[in-house]
Amino acid sequence: MSNLLVLLILLPAxxxxxxxxxxxxxxxRLTVLATGGILTLSALGLLAQGTFAPTEVGSFLGIGSDFLVTVLDFVLxxxxxxxxxxxxxLLIQGFTLAQVVLLAWFEFFMVGxxxxxxxxxxxxxxxxxLVISIVGSLICIFALPYMKEHxxxxxxKKTRQPRFFFFMLIFLGAMNGLVLSNNILWMYFFFEVTTFCSFMLIxxxxxEIATKNAVRALWMNALGGLAFVIGMMLVYTQAGTLNISAILALGTTAPVMLTGLAFLCLAGFTKAAQVPFQSWLLGAMVAPTPVSALLHSSTMVKAGVFVVLRFAPAFAGTFLSTGVAVCGAFTxxxxxxxxxxxxxxxxxxxxxxxxxxxxIIxxxxxxxxxxxxxxxxxxxFHAISKSLLFLCVGTIEQSIGSRDIEDMRGLYGSNPRTALITIVGILTMILPPFGVLLGKWMAMEASADSNIFVVVMLAMGSAMMVVYLARWAGSMMGSRKPGARAESQPMLIRLPLMTLxxxxxxxxxxSPWIYNSMLAPWIGSAPFVVGFGSLESAHGTFxxxxxxxxxxxxxxxAVRAASGYRRVKIMPPYVSGANSASGDGAYVGPMNGDVPFSTGNLYLGEMFAEPKLTPIFNxxxxxxIVLMLGGAL
Known part of the structure; x- marks a missing residue:
């Protein structure tokens, strides 16, 4: 087991x-491919060995591992x-300096x-x-040909790929270290490594725009790091230990513990780009597509939700728990x-x-x-579908020179393979019987016994999410070119897309068997019974x-019906009989002039204008968040 842990954390470094x-x-190329393969096998090997109790890590080159992590904390x-x-x-400097001061006080005067x-x-x-090692490795493999064309x-004149892949691989090792940490100081160190890697990659x-957005990401996540240190100090004050397993076993025993947990949740909110911290992740779009895919699917933002989930058992049934649910539903x-x-x-x-x-929060x-x-x-399932969609958008952008979905209209005619994979990716986000919708169905059932405001927000949010994803898929499905042939793609582009x-x-x-073998043992009180390929509960069956x-x-x-597509005569749009005699899709407008026919999606810009809504939502x-923190004090 120790060898697998070394491979998962230190091999990427x-x-x-x-x-x-x-x-x-x-x-x-060989290094990235080999690392991806070894990480995948190591993750599967660790899963095969099963769960393991908290275990110590030995020294490294004669230096105690705890001391080494402490030194690296301050260096970072x-x-x-x-x-x-x-x-x-000044924000980065201020938040970082505050972390240094508090961490030094904690390390030298508080911790035993x-x-x-x-x-x-x-x-x-x-x-x-599994998510980090497999999905993350596929993204790194995709990046090999992508970054060359980028x-x-x-x-x-001079490639930046060595620097790029340095931080991509460090990211994977740091994430594996974070999710496997039982020492809260170790978790904090890996938490900060992901912050720095995201800054460098964005x-x-x-x-100029890349630097601006990278700086914004760094100061927002530095705020999260400060919240993590404060939370860690408050939790240690009450629990008297850095052992996460022991902290979770204590439960909600005192208000001070709850306050510390609230700050840890705030740290998770910043890392997961929850409103009002979403601007750093939106700004990360300026980065190359593999960076966006990595941040959104298997690394950075998943670190945030992991921190909240890791400490969730310690605040179950409290006002803090309700506050976390409401904040997540509002986002x-x-x-x-x-x-x-x-x-x-x-x-x-x-x-x-x-x-x-x-x-998830x-x-x-x-x-x-x-x-x-x-x-x-x-x-x-979100990690798989979202990484697939980001890689598809990157592939499309390099092909047509745009990431606007209006420019993807009729994409099937020129890029049928990429269009079909993108459509499948979108459908796995919004339709049954795919995993993301299964998770949403479970969340809706769970919220039925929760706060009524949470139920309403989840229902409305789910409906609107279907609107903008289904609209996108529909734009790509049509084509005026019969018999489209699959476009050529480099093997290292096609392999990750097809695999995901x-x-x-x-x-x-x-999914029913994944639940039975992997989730039910961790949950303890299994809410579902696996029937014939279905998940059954007291509330219903999926x-x-x-x-x-x-x-x-x-x-x-559908395939059989479409087989006769080549024999179908393609007709111009029906425009209430006002078609122009030119026959090119135009219609007769004012003063008998020809008006070109065009199609486009409805975006309801007046109602859902980003500049107008964002300040209100923030x-x-x-x-x-203030109410959540105040209730925990």
């Missing part, structure tokens, strides 16, 4: 150094402070430095390791509303990500076995296999 110092493209904070100084950001088992592997950790587009292209609703007015593909996916993370706040099951299901697409479908089909059979029959019928979210 070693591979990152190889990518940075060995400038050969062939070596970099020093580096972050330097970048704050370099970019003249008792031996704490550093690593722990429960079902939550193992599932997170740099050709930018006309760079600013990778070194343009889900707000981002669904903001997404309706968007036509930028990446921005739609960004709002969808923040909203779904809000749904809401489930952590509801804090029942059913809600926690929904949270894990959503983490797993297949994974989203196959794992959804296997049929999986029967729906897949119906879906398969429908697909066969103000309401701040008020909810």
């Amino acid at each position: 070693a591979a990152a150094l190889v990518c940075y110092f060995v400038r050969s493209m062939a070596v970099r 904070l020093g580096v972050i402070y330097f970048y704050g100084y370099k970019h003249k950001s 430095h008792e031996a704490v088992p550093a690593m722990m592997g429960d079902q939550l950790s193992l599932i997170m390791v 740099e050709e587009h930018l006309h760079l 600013g990778h292209d070194a343009t 889900f609703l707000a981002c669904a509303a903001l997404g309706v007015g968007q036509s930028n593909g990446k921005k739609i996916l960004a709002y969808s990500t923040v909203g779904n993370l809000g749904l 809401c489930c952590a706040g509801i804090n029942t076995p059913l809600a926690l099951t929904a949270a894990i299901i959503l983490i797993l 697409c297949l994974g989203a479908v196959v794992l959804s089909l296997a 049929v999986v296999v029967p729906l897949f059979l119906v879906l398969g029959l429908g697909l066969l019928y 103000a309401l979210a701040v008020a909810l």
